[in-house]
Amino acid sequence: MATELENVLGGSFYPIGEWLSYANTFISEDGKIVSTGMGWIWGLGENLADSLESAIFANRPLKCLHSDPGLEPWPPTTR
Numbered sequence: 001m002a003t004e005l006e007n008v009l010g011g012s013f014y015p016i017g018e019w020l021s022y023a024n025t026f027i028s029e030d031g032k033i034v035s036t037g038m039g040w041i042w043g044l045g046e047n048l049a050d051s052l053e054s055a056i057f058a059n060r061p062l063k064c065l066h067s068d069p070g071l072e073p074w075p076p077t078t079r
Helices: 002-009 048-057
Strands: 013-019 023-028 033-037 040-045 063-067
Touching: 002 013, 002 023, 002 033, 002 040, 002 063, 013 033, 033 048, 040 048
Parallel strands: none
Antiparallel strands: 013 023, 023 033, 033 040, 040 063
16 A cells, blocks of 8 residues: 555655544655555645644644545545
8 A cells, every 4th residue: 555655745754543443544754644445545734743633633634635536535625
């Protein structure tokens, strides 16, 4: 999965855990946290503290960074 993230987003990613029980969570070499599962990649935060705050308090919308072909971004992007 890290290789897939690197191909889509660039950079290097390292696994750090699981989120929402079906999504694997990774940290990039520059500290960004992303999660991937079921054909989507979500940005969780610019750093570990930011992503933990978002996960615990749900204080901002989840940002879909990528969706596989045939899948709409989830959650849908607002225009």
